[in-house]
Amino acid sequence: MKPAGLAEIAEFFFRARGRIGRQEYLLGLGFIYAVNAALLSFALHQADPDLALGLVIMLTTFPSTVGVFMVTAKRCHDMGLSGAFVLVLVVPLFGLICMAILAIAAGNPGPNPYGPPPRFGPD
Numbered sequence: 001m002k003p004a005g006l007a008e009i010a011e012f013f014f015r016a017r018g019r020i021g022r023q024e025y026l027l028g029l030g031f032i033y034a035v036n037a038a039l040l041s042f043a044l045h046q047a048d049p050d051l052a053l054g055l056v057i058m059l060t061t062f063p064s065t066v067g068v069f070m071v072t073a074k075r076c077h078d079m080g081l082s083g084a085f086v087l088v089l090v091v092p093l094f095g096l097i098c099m100a101i102l103a104i105a106a107g108n109p110g111p112n113p114y115g116p117p118p119r120f121g122p123d
Contacts (some may be wrong), residue, residue, distance in 0.1 A: 078107030
């Protein structure tokens, strides 16, 4: 398995094309939330946490939200759903339940309109 380059990482987090499986979905969300937690921890331990926290929130909110939406759209594609289904993520509590369902439910085993089944593993 070759390491992913910057182009592959950007495509994974910022393009809704294709399908991803449960493992990739959980790894993608885990990465986004881990980076956010690390930046938040860093900001809170600064001499002026208000300024640092404000900067972290300003610089990370939009990209991480887009990343979560794109990864979720790809997971929806794997289940045969439209990527527009990600709009349910903005509904409090219901969005979290839908994310949990996407993490647990199996995708379509064969090809669907969004492409062939995802393949997660060594080349």
